[in-house]
Amino acid sequence: MAADAEQIIAALRASGGRMTGPKRAVVTALVEAREHTTAEDLAAAVQRKHPDVNESTIYRNLHILEDLGLVEHVHLGHGPAVYHLREMAHHHLVCESCGKVQELPESTLRPLARKLKAEYRFTANPRHFAICGRCEACE
């Protein structure tokens, strides 16, 4: 059930791409990342084993993975976007005071999505941005 690097690699192959060391390393880093990871984090993880992989390669591969619908990025606030595998899709609450991130099941925003659809004929994809606010401790 957990994201399996081999599945993703197979999807990449199936899409016509070529499988390279850096690409495999990016996928592995994404699968192993427990948390929301920035491109920079991923670069660091990849470079632990493959020191010569350039950050631009990370970005390029993240784009490929996003285009295939395997990865998504989210903006938690100012600063770099964070990336995660699509199958773990969820929403984010970010405290704008302490920066704490809480995850939310997709279902939490479903009523809102339904209302936006009904009243505005708008199909929301509310995952692209986090919901800002203040956590209990910072309130």
Next chain:
Amino acid sequence: MAADAEQIIAALRASGGRMTGPKRAVVTALVEAREHTTAEDLAAAVQRKHPDVNESTIYRNLHILEDLGLVEHVHLGHGPAVYHLREMAHHHLVCESCGKVQELPESTLRPLARKLKAEYRFTANPRHFAICGRCEACE
């Protein structure tokens, strides 16, 4: 009832700041802006009458206004933030295909905010980011 530049200027004065030409021009541009305006737009508007005002001054004054709670910025998507007067606070639906922006009354997100408060003890400020998705035409 509409945002009155003089009110805002009074608030700026009351906060201890000094009133300068550029500052007044930024406030005026914000009041006159009908839509969501980027710093760049505001700079252009200001420079129509005061050609020497630098973009960094726009940013600095926007920060001052935000610190006073008079202005808010929102991220509609990738690209520059947009600014607007706080009293016109509202939410945004942005179509990620055609870029169309729809405004939403604050009340629309109140049920969600209540739920986040109850279940996660999180006080949402969902205005800082737009809700992405697809509008009717692009669906």
Next chain:
DNA sequence: ATCTTTGCAAACTTTTTGCACCAAT
């Protein structure tokens, strides 16, 4: 042999900052 992918360096976009000067109080 072909056509992707890569590393590198440089560009780009948006926003911030250091500094010397100017201007509002």
Next chain:
DNA sequence: ATTGGTGCAAAAAGTTTGCAAAGAT
């Protein structure tokens, strides 16, 4: 006379791109 505001130029931060070389098929 102060002190905060300003223009300018440069930096910062995050991401993208052009290009020639390396690599996968």
